[in-house]
Amino acid sequence: MTMMKKPLLRPFSLVLAFCLLLTACSTLKPPSLPSPTPSSMATPSATALVAPSPTRGVSPTPAASPTPVPPHEPRLLSRLPERGQEQLVDAPIVLQFDQEMDRASVEKAFAIEPAVEGTFSWPDKQTLQFQPGGSGFAREATYRVTVGTGARSAQGLALVEPIEFSFRTVGYLEVAGAFPAPDSADVETTSAIRVVFNRPVVPLTGIAEQANLPPAFTITPAVEGKGEWINTATYSFQPAKGLRPATTYQVRVPAGLADATGGVLAKEYAWSFTTQQPAVASVEPADGAKYVSPKGGVRVTFNTAMDRADVQKRFRITKGGQGPAISGQFTWVENTLVFTPTATLEYGATYRAEVQAGALAEDGQTSLANAVTWQFTVAPLPKIVSVFPRAGATNVEPGKSIEIRFNSPMDPTTFREFVSITPTAEIWPQFDEEDTLARFYTYLRPSTRYTITVSAG
Template sequence: MDPHSPFREPAFGRIRSAVRGFACAAVALLVGCSGGGGTSDGAFLPPGLDKTAPTVVHVTPSNGTRDVGTNSPLTIAFSEPMSETSLGAAIRLVDEASGAPVALGAIDYDSANQLVTVFPQSPLGANRQFEASIGTDAKDLSGNRLASEHRWRFTTAAGADTTPPTVTSHTPAAGATDVAVGNSIAMSFSEPMDARTVAAAFELSNGTARVAGTLESIGQAAVFKPAAALAPAATYVATLRSTATDLAGNPLAADYRWSFTTGSNGSGAGIVDTTPPTVLSVSPAPGSTDVPRDTRLIVTFNEPIFPFLYGTVDGATVDVVIDYAKNTATLIPTSPLRAQVTYNSGVQARDLAGNTMPEPYRWDFATGP
């Protein structure tokens, strides 16, 4: 868990085969998960000294992605704030067919989202495979190096990405009533978004007054956390203007707007959510066998959850897609699962009011040949 971010808390557990045992590693939901692998017994360290190595928690394009627009940049999200000056020399992009490095242009570090965006100097070659990497020269603000080099591959499309992104789901839902006054507002998108444009384009208002708060956006999700509790029994309008763009610079086709109403109790105070979320179902089901090696894990909750869930499968990162219409989180391994092994999985989610499940929900399944 990143102690520096108000948003990133423990969530998906690392999914590992039975031969290697269960461990926790997702930055958004598992108890005891801390970013990185720095070690120290602490006996001779000043109180509060950071000796934890940072880790990579999310990249775009994700490992194995095909049909990436030739105009698409790379993004790398970290478990904690990073030293901007250490990043440029640590990042490489190589055309795998020729072995030639790709010349990189601007490298933009977004400290609010702990996210670096890397722009190639020229459009990438069409229909080619590339390997991206960030090495251990990348450091956090305390000088701790990245825990290990992180590599991933992707394949470009025949041309540039010109498709506008869309908002695929959000919470609270349009027209929702009795919304808890302490809840954050969350959105999911059809593709990874430019975090800064989303932050600049989002507004929550109550009549004519704009609500102060902080927005974090990584990949295909964004969360707005109001600076103070919302007013009870009040109608709010959420607006994402069309100036929000995907990573290739394509804007939303139009402004996206919806409204919801907060609740109040009998005394006129706002409704406060103090109940942790629970898992209603998982897929593959507990004890499943002969599970396809390209399976996606789906966890259904009883309420909307915090969207920034990160984890690994056999050391490879995963993509997580949130659907607020169904209250599901879909975990997509970026590499095939191994054949005929039993995998252990766990999830410990936090809802948008900040309530965390007291214990992880754990289950096993076995892959087929």
């Protein structure tokens, strides 16, 4: 009997091991239904082989129903005009609430001070508009709007607190600046005339549309030129040939000029200015100039257009301010007279130039009030006036610079070609501002006699 019981233990141990393996793997996937176990192999631990009953189908979870939000008191979401915004005189006041409102109660609770007649409208169930009647709101005025707590929502809930705000309407068009400045004198004849307003007058446009925009002012006496709006609030007029000298101009901006908001200039704005007398703006060579080229011309620039023939009759150059006038040719470059002497001017001589008083401006009505005179000196023929070290000097320090001073300016670009040093040494010349002092550096050997030569030419 003992021999027959031993073989029965092995199948049981294998079955148990297999069942333990399945139990360990059951956490990874649903358990499979095991095959029926013979009743002869049943043991207390064999309950691990019993498959669970198949899972029945799960019924779908019903969707949650939102809990109705209880009604709340109405609130103002937005308004026009906004805080700090100027209100157009014909624009409506707009109040938008966060829910449908009881129209009758809102209109009854609405008040504005000072009182303004108008009408109510509702673009939608939440938005009230108040449109002022007649000519609208007054310009440059402050209004206060109140909606009392009697205003209710469509569900009958009242405002928790009244709605209160103030706003200001757009003002009148005004001139913020004028140029040339009012009552200014000695204004340049090339000046533009300009006016700046406190608010936009014209819309933004391209250059092609400028001709369709109205001019901002008139000028007396009349001036030929071109006016344009350089931005929406600035108008500028540029004279074609400049303003007349010694003339008082009146500029008028007419009353009624309207801005982009409909605001108008309440009354005419006028100012005046006076242009400068005809005068000499600059001369060349300058008064007191020295080292002037003997072949150079004389230039006289005026501050305005002149009567060229009359100016030429009143212009003269003399040597030393005496003797006959120097002959030459006249040409003009805009407002500048250019005089070119027929003969070369004398080296080292001083000349006096003059434009006599009474020279007429181009308009023929104004003239040069005072004569203008100046003088200049032609450069002399160049020569050396001093050297350092002096000729024959001994015990010269090798590191000292060599200097040559001339009586007139030299050409720094060609100077080196005409200077030599014996024994040969490299030189690096430098000139002062007037080009009359040449200072150059070189390496000199001790106890050596050097000769420096400046060639003619």
